[in-house]
Amino acid sequence: MDRRVFLERSGALTLSFYAPSLLAKPEKSPSFVEKTIPSTNQKIAAIGMGTWITFNVGSDLSLRKDRTEVLKKFFGKGGQLIDSSPMYGSSQEVLGFGLKQLGFPKKLIAADKIWTEEKSEGPEQFKDMQKDWNIKQFGVLQVHNLVNWQAHLPFMRELKKQGKVKYIGVTTSHGRRHSELKEILKKEPLDFVQLTYNITHREVEKDILPLAREKKIAVIANRPLNGGRLMDQFQTKKLPSWCSELEITCWSQYFLKFIISHPALTCAIPATSKVAHMEENMGACYGPLPDQKTREKMITYIASL
Amino acid sequence: MISDLTSYSLTDFIPFSQEVLVSLFRRYNESLWPSQLLILFIFLFFLLTKTHHKKIFLVPLALSWAFIGYIFHLKFLENILWAGNLTGWLFFMEALVLSCLIFMNSLKRHKPISIFMRFGMALLWASILFPLSYLQPISSKQILLLGWDPTATSLATLGVLLSSYKRVYIFIGSFIPIIWLGLVVVLNFHFVNS
Numbered sequence: 001m002d003r004r005v006f007l008e009r010s011g012a013l014t015l016s017f018y019a020p021s022l023l024a025k026p027e028k029s030p031s032f033v034e035k036t037i038p039s040t041n042q043k044i045a046a047i048g049m050g051t052w053i054t055f056n057v058g059s060d061l062s063l064r065k066d067r068t069e070v071l072k073k074f075f076g077k078g079g080q081l082i083d084s085s086p087m088y089g090s091s092q093e094v095l096g097f098g099l100k101q102l103g104f105p106k107k108l109i110a111a112d113k114i115w116t117e118e119k120s121e122g123p124e125q126f127k128d129m130q131k132d133w134n135i136k137q138f139g140v141l142q143v144h145n146l147v148n149w150q151a152h153l154p155f156m157r158e159l160k161k162q163g164k165v166k167y168i169g170v171t172t173s174h175g176r177r178h179s180e181l182k183e184i185l186k187k188e189p190l191d192f193v194q195l196t197y198n199i200t201h202r203e204v205e206k207d208i209l210p211l212a213r214e215k216k217i218a219v220i221a222n223r224p225l226n227g228g229r230l231m232d233q234f235q236t237k238k239l240p241s242w243c244s245e246l247e248i249t250c251w252s253q254y255f256l257k258f259i260i261s262h263p264a265l266t267c268a269i270p271a272t273s274k275v276a277h278m279e280e281n282m283g284a285c286y287g288p289l290p291d292q293k294t295r296e297k298m299i300t301y302i303a304s305l
Numbered sequence: 306m307i308s309d310l311t312s313y314s315l316t317d318f319i320p321f322s323q324e325v326l327v328s329l330f331r332r333y334n335e336s337l338w339p340s341q342l343l344i345l346f347i348f349l350f351f352l353l354t355k356t357h358h359k360k361i362f363l364v365p366l367a368l369s370w371a372f373i374g375y376i377f378h379l380k381f382l383e384n385i386l387w388a389g390n391l392t393g394w395l396f397f398m399e400a401l402v403l404s405c406l407i408f409m410n411s412l413k414r415h416k417p418i419s420i421f422m423r424f425g426m427a428l429l430w431a432s433i434l435f436p437l438s439y440l441q442p443i444s445s446k447q448i449l450l451l452g453w454d455p456t457a458t459s460l461a462t463l464g465v466l467l468s469s470y471k472r473v474y475i476f477i478g479s480f481i482p483i484i485w486l487g488l489v490v491v492l493n494f495h496f497v498n499s
Contacts, residue, residue, distance in 0.1 A: 056325060060325070063324075276432075
């Protein structure tokens with residue numbers, strides 16, 4: 001058997017190993033939570049996936065395979081949007097590896113970022129991410145942490161025109177540079193904004209989320225579990241009994257449902273390296289969402305603990 | 306790369322978990338095992354024959370810095386950390402600094418033996434014993450040794466400079482090892498607190 005045939009056959013075997021759950025329809029129920037991207041009315045799963053730290057495993061094959069299992073669970077549960085950045089070390093490459101193993105699920109919405117001070121490096125970074133992810137088109141391309149957004153947005157608009165990118169946006173995290181972010185949202189035509197929003201960091205509720213809604217900009221919430229701190233803080237505490245009405249079975253679902261129930265929010269992107277945690281996170285994409293009154297109750301309950 | 310450093314925090318520069326770093330060190334160590342034992346024996350020979358006070362000791366030390374810069378930083382660390390390229394070049398620079406010291410009148414005339422020299426000797430021995438301080442139950446193939454481990458090599462370099470070299474050369478030669486040791490402290494602090 002020559003090398004080409006061997007590779008083709010082994011590739012087919014690998015795919016057939018992962019494929020049954022991926023080729024089958026994802027486990028969606030009528031209560032699967034989807035949100036609308038205002039600029040196109042496209043529906044997407046309200047829970048996505050971040051890759052900060054969790055997918056930066058370098059070339060370690062065993063860890064890459066572990067992360068592929070996490071991806072498999074994500075898609076199996078109906079997940080779509082995966083977010084990464086050139087700042088995240090090998091995360092893009094590891095995603096590319098996993099996606100290839102899984103046969104590039106069609107539902108994927110690849111979200112990545114341009115992160116460079118130099119205008120001339122933007123196109124290079126885009127080429128690198130195409131190579132690393134093993135894909136040609138991206139769902140969302142964002143300016144990471146507002147780094148030289150003035151230079152990168154025109155390039156990203158050009159990519160959008162060429163059909164290489166469907167949506168463009170900007171990101172910030174940890175509540176930084178919000179006044180600059182507001183100015184950008186007011187002036188620039190964007191499809192997406194990514195920012196930090198969780199039950200203990202709700203500053204954006206005051207003006208940024210209403211502004212995004214007014215401007216018809218989709219919102220991605222990063223650090224939805226506050227970098228895992230919310231879980232460390234509360235996982236030994238008891239969930240309130242009324243959570244069962246919302247089909248909340250664990251704390252991550254409590255925190256994620258709180259986020260995605262905000263009317264301005266499109267998608268929350270928790271990151272994990274564990275299949276079990278992915279299963280729990282994706283659970284937040286099922287069942288009823290809290291209404292405004294219940295959201296307030298959720299805040300009060302957390303404050304009381 | 307970074308327009309506004311105030312908008313970043315320490316955690317932004319550590320994009321990997323402890324699990325991944327341990328795995329990286331394991332693969333780094335296994336990639337050339339057991340060559341590192343030979344390197345360790347060379348250093349031990351210098352120490353036991355007390356020839357570490359001579360400039361010849363800087364030859365394997367400079368080679369180690371260059372080797373670690375290339376293999377560890379550029380081939381392994383850069384995989385998970387964009388700044389791995391930068392730290393790699395810092396290690397090459399230290400190799401160059403140590404190489405220059407070989408050709409300069411850099412050795413102390415001594416004696417008497419000062420407290421700095423004693424401290425330097427203690428650091429040198431610590432760099433040999435350092436791998437034993439690893440608490441994780443790792444196999445012998447995964448123990449990082451002097452001449453191979455960037456931290457042990459930084460300690461040994463500080464040790465030999467303090468124990469045998471003139472003050473001005475201690476300053477010049479210690480700069481990069483201290484930067485590396487500082488990074489290691491910050492990294493450990495981050496892992497303990499995250």
